[in-house]
Amino acid sequence: MNFSESSTHFDTGFREIQGLTWLPWVGHRFSERPAHKRLLIVGESHYIGEQPPDQLERVIRQHLEYPLYTREIASRILVKGERNRTLDTLPKVLFRTTDIDRERLWGDTAYYNFIQRPMRYKREGLPERPTREDFISAWRVFAEVVRLIQPSHCLFIGVEAANSFDFSMNTYRLPFVAVAQTERVGRTTARTARLDLPGASAELFFIQHLGKFFSWSRWHDYLNSQHADFMNWLSTESYELVRGPLK
Secondary structure (H helix, E strand, C coil), X not given: CCCCCCCCCCHHHHCCCCCCCCCCEECCCHHHCCCCCCEEEEECCCEECCCCHHHHHHHHHHHHCCCCHHHHHHHHHXXXXXXXXXXXHHHHHHHCCCCECHHHHHHHCXXXXXXXXXXXXXXXXXXXXXXXXXXXXXXXXXXXXXXXXXXXXXXXXXXXXXXXXXXXXXXXCCCEEEEEEEEEECCEEEEEEEEEECCEEXXXXXXXXXXXXXXXXXXXHHHHHHCHHHHHHHHHCCCECCCCCXX
8 A cells, every 4th residue: 555645445425525625634544543542633724826817716726626635735745744834843743853653643643624725825915814604614514524534633733713613513503512722822822622423522622823933842742731641642652763852
């Protein structure tokens, strides 16, 4: 098996989810993981670079019509290690090192992009942001993804989605535990919540977006302090390689 490719184990179910533009990355061992040790990493948005005005509509359409886009990003950056300012930080947050067995980690783990339409990197000079409606509709799709792959823990690398969680769960009449603020780390307050679907209860952790002004060491310490059980089972998998941790 090519370990840089996502498993297709859940693809029939994914294709039945209305509003799911891009198929999630699912590690080839994910479905075999213990029910209480299944990690789903949740990114927020896919961005498209600046385009000539006469090409923009075509490029947006190409992204919308390419269901493997998230998987391609995951393969290039998360598995093969292509540089990316945001996702390069993820191993540091979880393991305090970048020296990890990428194929093994992502063979066990799933990755999903929350907002299901592309954002423009420069719109009126600034990166486009999802609307509240984008987030609300994304929660319905997310719930179906959780129902299908049944992660035990979902780590959101960004907190904005939490602002619409309670409203969305009530709107869609889904069982849940409301968002709670846990601890302020730097400029951002971490949040937790839980989605309690039948047979698919998932703990949700929201941390600061892994972009500019992000202190991976402080957020690693936060996860160790506030989510020790999660970090303990993650560390026992021995995804780290032989070198020592980053200082």
